[in-house]
Amino acid sequence: MAVAPSFHALFASTDFSQYWCAAKLVLAGQNPYSSELIYSCEKTALPFLPEAIRLWNPPFVLPLLLPFAFFDFETAALLWSILSLVAGCSAWFLSLRLFQGIPTRGARFAASSFLALYYPLTLCLAYGQISAFLAFVWSVFLLCIP
Numbered sequence: 001m002a003v004a005p006s007f008h009a010l011f012a013s014t015d016f017s018q019y020w021c022a023a024k025l026v027l028a029g030q031n032p033y034s035s036e037l038i039y040s041c042e043k044t045a046l047p048f049l050p051e052a053i054r055l056w057n058p059p060f061v062l063p064l065l066l067p068f069a070f071f072d073f074e075t076a077a078l079l080w081s082i083l084s085l086v087a088g089c090s091a092w093f094l095s096l097r098l099f100q101g102i103p104t105r106g107a108r109f110a111a112s113s114f115l116a117l118y119y120p121l122t123l124c125l126a127y128g129q130i131s132a133f134l135a136f137v138w139s140v141f142l143l144c145i146p
Helices: 014-027 035-045 059-070 073-098 105-117 119-127 131-144
Strands: none
Touching (some): 014 035, 014 059, 014 073, 059 073, 073 105, 073 119, 073 131, 105 119, 119 131
């Protein structure tokens, strides 16, 4: 009997697991920077992890992560991936505005194709990294500078 690949086989979300577990720990009133606590939580979400993926982000990132603690891991990882894709694409197009946009339809198609194939963005989505959100915040910041 063939077994369908699990969510974890399709989307590793290994980096996201540290964010999800940190948020769970904060809501439980525990230390989100504890390797032991993070690892025990991560093993419930990703049983194949050989060691803890610790949270290295500063505390001001935790409020962004808290809403994901209210979902199970698979739902939270899917939401994180969707929001990462939106943040990455938004950062891309906001950055284009900084440089006065792309004038022709063909050039816009080429730029959008480049974005879809841009390896750092695909890695960010595959591993569940926070980079797309940082790029979005940075793009908004640059647009606000007179």
